[in-house]
Amino acid sequence: VCVPDVPELKRMILEEGHRSNLSIHPGVTKMYQDLKKMFWWSGMKKEIAEFVYACLTCQKPKVEHQKPSGLLQPMFIPEWK
Numbered sequence: 730v731c732v733p734d735v736p737e738l739k740r741m742i743l744e745e746g747h748r749s750n751l752s753i754h755p756g757v758t759k760m761y762q763d764l765k766k767m768f769w770w771s772g773m774k775k776e777i778a779e780f781v782y783a784c785l786t787c788q789k790p791k792v793e794h795q796k797p798s799g800l801l802q803p804m805f806i807p808e809w810k
Contacts, residue, residue: 732770
């Protein structure tokens with residue numbers, strides 16, 4: 730379906746695609762691959778990227794992608810004379 734240049738309609742499509750039951754909060758590539766099967770509009774990939782990067786849930790660091798932290802080490806605090 731060729732989507733007309735109506736911001737509200739595009740936003741509805743992006744929101745539904747981003748929080749679908751099959752793929753909760755997909756990344757840019759996954760969301761683009763899923764949506765391009767059914768929709769198209771000029772600048773679609775750029776708008777999807779902007780939408781995903783603006784998602785607060787997607788911006789939170791995920792534990793499985795974090796480097797494990799080591800043991801805490803005391804910091805040296807210099808004394809003023």
